[in-house]
Amino acid sequence: MRDRISPARRPGYSVDTVLLTPVGRHLAVLLVRAPEGSGERWVVPWGLPKAHDAALSDTGARIARSALATAPSWMHQVGAFSDGRRHPSDADLTIGFVGTVPLGAHVAPGEDSAWFPIIELPPLSPRQRAIIDSSVALLRVKADSAPVAFRLLPSTFTLSDLQRVYEMLLGQRLHKASFRRALQAATLVEPTEEWRSEGRGRPAQLFKYAPRRRRRARRGLRFDQVHAW
């Protein structure tokens, strides 16, 4: 029993955008306040396709820009979702997108939106919850196949910033010396002339993303990870 809206008027599909940015040691997702009496108090920014959206990604980008007042640094489709009963839209089908916002680049969200660490999400509709989970999983998968980590950082950053981003993407702490050695070997970053001092401790040199050469194939073979499907 879905909402009593004339079936002919029911939208074909809706689009959700899961926007992620680093906050502290965790990823955070942008949620917007839901209208009163809609079941949940917070929802993922969503919308419906419009005639001038040539591609699916145009719809996602439009919704993201509207929620952020700026464009995300990266977006990717997560998939189509139909299970789970409630969704803010009445659509049977929702296409999910994940987007990134660089560290510190988000304007302070107003009263109608807020960044929630993914380990402390408020109650959400089952479908939106599933889309968020898939979005984080996708970002984590992309972390070691493409430098999506740098989309979560501004154009210059400290190596400690970068390590924290990798740690939140990989979900585990990393060894500092090993991290920097691997980074050196990968020639992904270049130092700048700038330094940044934050509170106590020695100031850190700022680096920029500057991939120089293709890495050679990974050494070896792994039968790792969970066995779950």
Next chain:
Amino acid sequence: MRDRISPARRPGYSVDTVLLTPVGRHLAVLLVRAPEGSGERWVVPWGLPKAHDAALSDTGARIARSALATAPSWMHQVGAFSDGRRHPSDADLTIGFVGTVPLGAHVAPGEDSAWFPIIELPPLSPRQRAIIDSSVALLRVKADSAPVAFRLLPSTFTLSDLQRVYEMLLGQRLHKASFRRALQAATLVEPTEEWRSEGRGRPAQLFKYAPRRRRRARRGLRFDQVHAW
């Protein structure tokens, strides 16, 4: 009510199933003959959702079973596709699924369907081509995070079979001794009492998939892979 497609309205979305099985040293995809005059001669098995499909995956599973005359050993959604002009259906939107068929488990396809190695695909609609490419990419990503490789093999197999499957998923040749050492460490397989002789050479022992314990976290960190988005 979704199955009642009024003639005036185009269907909301179609579902494509990309079914993959090992053939020789490459993955092959099942294609079915297209009706005369439809633009292409071969198409990926596809269909439209029906009322009794509770979830998206039900539609995909139904289409796959119909094309195979059996159920695939594994299925996963690939995503939603809308770009590319032509598609066998008239739908603006296509949800793609990828499925696996174990080595040798496919019945000889009749005149109306055939397995094509993914390196020698016939002309296809742009959208279906994109869905195939994404399906293969998804399977390759899953190869080292879950033992999807075993879904491409029958219940017992030789270690050379397994290595060939990993090679087609990873897209590179592997070192035999290293492969077996890593496999041993992963405790993913157990030997059976059976042996199989194929042509010349020493007969190979048959193994079965029997994961015994969780692997410990991967050692180290990689900044590998391509930098392309």
Next chain:
DNA sequence: TCAATAGTGTCTGTTAGACATTATGGA
């Protein structure tokens, strides 16, 4: 001065890849 963070050098156990060797069948 102490505390905190940045950054680097060295050592060691692990291991991926190379190579060699034996085993066992078919042609």
Next chain:
DNA sequence: TCCATAATGTCTAACAGACACTATTGA
């Protein structure tokens, strides 16, 4: 017999992780 494939043992260079140490700031 020759050849092809299976299966395994050994060696070595590479390297992840541990540890220690210096450097440089703010409190």
